[in-house]
Amino acid sequence: MNIIKVNDYQEMSEKASQYIIDKVKANPKMVLGLATGGTPEGTYKRLIEDHNQNGTSYDGIETFNLDEYVGLSGDHPQSYRHYMNERFFNHIDINKENTYVPRGNTVDAEAECEAYEALMASVGGIDLQILGIGGNGHIGFNEPGTSFQSPTHIVDLAQSTKEANARYFANIDEVPNQAITMGIASIMKSREILLLISGESKHEAYKQLIEGEIKENFPASILRNHPYVTIIADKAAIGE
Numbered sequence: 214m215n216i217i218k219v220n221d222y223q224e225m226s227e228k229a230s231q232y233i234i235d236k237v238k239a240n241p242k243m244v245l246g247l248a249t250g251g252t253p254e255g256t257y258k259r260l261i262e263d264h265n266q267n268g269t270s271y272d273g274i275e276t277f278n279l280d281e282y283v284g285l286s287g288d289h290p291q292s293y294r295h296y297m298n299e300r301f302f303n304h305i306d307i308n309k310e311n312t313y314v315p316r317g318n319t320v321d322a323e324a325e326c327e328a329y330e331a332l333m334a335s336v337g338g339i340d341l342q343i344l345g346i347g348g349n350g351h352i353g354f355n356e357p358g359t360s361f362q363s364p365t366h367i368v369d370l371a372q373s374t375k376e377a378n379a380r381y382f383a384n385i386d387e388v389p390n391q392a393i394t395m396g397i398a399s400i401m402k403s404r405e406i407l408l409l410i411s412g413e414s415k416h417e418a419y420k421q422l423i424e425g426e427i428k429e430n431f432p433a434s435i436l437r438n439h440p441y442v443t444i445i446a447d448k449a450a451i452g453e
């Protein structure tokens with residue numbers, strides 16, 4: 214794993230966006246894996262600024278998001294589809310039909326998982342997957358204990374994850390209990406991974422990722438077995 218150390222969230226967002234811009238320019242037809250949450254927000258902002266100022270184009274790009282809440286439709290303000298439209302897709306020249314987020318309000322969530330996995334395979338897989346990390350080591354919504362062999366699947370959200378995400382909802386009772394997430398195996402199939410880590414609250418996760426053993430109880434640890442991972446982490450996360 215290649216680790217890029219930066220001072221703070223702002224510098225992490227700048228470095229991450231530049232990293233993505235360089236990749237998109239090198240391969241304007243690339244398949245990009247995307248994350249939601251607080252961590253990549255600054256990165257999306259900078260990608261939009263760059264699109265406006267320098268005209269970097271996304272019209273040949275396809276995207277796959279990591280996850281979506283079960284039960285929320287794409288126009289629900291807390292759905293990840295809505296997050297992506299508002300924070301990124303609506304502000305660049307991407308063809309929305311080429312942006313994929315699991316459909317959380319589908320009648321058959323199991324079938325949606327299988328279809329999503331098949332769709333990723335049909336476009337030749339993900340070239341670059343952007344990841345954040347949960348304080349408990351989750352990636353996507355793969356909570357501790359998830360099989361390293363898991364494809365896209367339905368998960369019950371850990372209480373700690375519901376608490377961490379309650380900030381986006383009126384109260385914790387409104388946070389859905391389940392989500393559809395790319396599995397660990399799906400994430401590991403990406404040709405390249407860019408993991409962003411910022412803030413003191415992620416310090417323990419960072420430490421365990423770097424120093425701990427590779428085990429299913431700390432899902433992100435599997436990334437140590439991936440041949441092409443870049444981590445951009447700030448000082449607070451590193452503990453400096």
Ligand code: F6R
Nearest residue numbers: 248249250251252345346352353
């Ligand atoms: C988001 C996702 C999650 C987040 C993680 C960190 O699509 O899959 O794994 O990356 O929960 O969230 P933040 O960035 O809000 O700390």
